[in-house]
Amino acid sequence: MAKKMNIPLVKVYMDEDIKKAVSEVLDSGWYILHEKTLEFEKKFAEFCKVKNAICVSSGTAAIFLSLQALDIKPGDEIIIPSFSFIATANQIIEVGAKPIFVDIETRTCNIDPERIRKAVTKRTKAIMPVHLYGHPADMDPILEIAKEKDLYVIEDACQAHGAEYKGRRTGGIGDVACFSFYPSKNMTVCGDGGAVVTNDDEIAEKVRRMRDHGRKDKYLFDMKGYNQRFNEIQAAIGIKQLEKLPKWNDARRKIAKIYTQALKDFVVTPVEEKWAKHVYHLYVIRTSKRNELREHLRKHGVSTLVHYPIPIHQQPVITSILGVQPTLENTEKVAKEVLSIPMHPALTEQEVEYISDKIADFSKKHE
Numbered sequence: 617m618a619k620k621m622n623i624p625l626v627k628v629y630m631d632e633d634i635k636k637a638v639s640e641v642l643d644s645g646w647y648i649l650h651e652k653t654l655e656f657e658k659k660f661a662e663f664c665k666v667k668n669a670i671c672v673s674s675g676t677a678a679i680f681l682s683l684q685a686l687d688i689k690p691g692d693e694i695i696i697p698s699f700s701f702i703a704t705a706n707q708i709i710e711v712g713a714k715p716i717f718v719d720i721e722t723r724t725c726n727i728d729p730e731r732i733r734k735a736v737t738k739r740t741k742a743i744m745p746v747h748l749y750g751h752p753a754d755m756d757p758i759l760e761i762a763k764e765k766d767l768y769v770i771e772d773a774c775q776a777h778g779a780e781y782k783g784r785r786t787g788g789i790g791d792v793a794c795f796s797f798y799p800s801k802n803m804t805v806c807g808d809g810g811a812v813v814t815n816d817d818e819i820a821e822k823v824r825r826m827r828d829h830g831r832k833d834k835y836l837f838d839m840k841g842y843n844q845r846f847n848e849i850q851a852a853i854g855i856k857q858l859e860k861l862p863k864w865n866d867a868r869r870k871i872a873k874i875y876t877q878a879l880k881d882f883v884v885t886p887v888e889e890k891w892a893k894h895v896y897h898l899y900v901i902r903t904s905k906r907n908e909l910r911e912h913l914r915k916h917g918v919s920t921l922v923h924y925p926i927p928i929h930q931q932p933v934i935t936s937i938l939g940v941q942p943t944l945e946n947t948e949k950v951a952k953e954v955l956s957i958p959m960h961p962a963l964t965e966q967e968v969e970y971i972s973d974k975i976a977d978f979s980k981k982h983e
């Protein structure tokens with residue numbers, strides 16, 4: 617029998633080069649919104665193939681500032697999937713608007729464009745698809761509805777750095793997009809951090825100013841603003857991580873291929889649509905015996921997580937603010953079945969084989 621391994625779900629990359637870059641910033645005496653931030657913003661915009669990237673304090677801040685820059689107000693409605701991290705909905709509520717939850721399709725677990733149309737009302741101002749787990753949402757029908765109904769499209773790309781939809785990078789498809797650099801993401805700044813990216817210079821300028829108190833000049837403020845700034849240490853780390861991101865995404869894709877080959881007869885494996893480049897932020901399998909499989913893997917030293925066990929529309933904070941929400945059949949079913957198994961670029965073939973064998977053993981015993 618193979619020796620027991622201990623395999624984490626994710627692992628943050630660190631090397632001497634990154635530590636040296638951090639040390640240089642510490643010695644520079646410049647810590648907030650300075651040259652490193654500008655350099656990282658330029659490089660991240662180029663990576664996303666958009667005109668502007670504005671770094672902010674988190675992915676959540678990116679969503680909040682995007683909503684503010686688009687002038688989303690109390691009474692407005694924003695269409696989102698419920699099968700996501702809660703930040704997407706929280707920020708909509710924070711600006712006084714209402715999230716309208718739409719069900720997902722069960723192939724990629726992304727928002728189902730066919731259901732979006734029915735959810736549009738005269739109060740709808742935007743659609744915010746999430747590119748869940750690193751697989752892009754089906755954007756063309758979403759853009760078509762948005763054009764027809766005069767709505768903004770805000771991409772929640774917090775899990776999809778480098779993913780592609782029909783050859784277009786996520787982040788450059790809608791009016792504005794939000795990224796997170798939280799430590800578990802495909803690239804990180806080793807702390808909280810995020811970015812708003814957009815081809816619209818006016819939106820970019822509003823976000824740039826609102827992240828720093830609405831500052832026009834050193835001590836001139838002529839618009840509402842916040843402190844959601846970015847710091848230079850994180851920018852220095854971001855620059856180094858971004859250089860490696862394409863290679864890491866390739867490694868994730870390679871690992872996903874091995875997993876899928878090994879697991880496809882035992883569990884539901886992730887789909888990559890013909891039109892998509894999936895970057896496998898998470899590798900999420902599905903099984904009706906999710907909790908039992910999770911326990912089995914835990915006993916064998918394999919870390920797992922559930923993204924997400926309680927859909928947003930059923931979270932107590934949401935029902936207490938908005939009231940009980942209508943049932944979303946696919947979302948509620950999938951939430952009981954999903955299991956994220958280890959995925960990061962440093963995962964070895966032996967580890968992938970070990971995890972796959974443990975899942976296969978479990979499935980054979982529970983046929």
Ligand SMILES: Cc1ncc(COP(=O)(O)O)c(C=O)c1O
Nearest residue numbers: 674675676701703774796797798
């Ligand atoms: C889909 C999604 N939206 C928003 C966020 C919020 O990002 P952050 O944690 O950087 O605030 C996250 C990250 O956790 C996310 O996964």
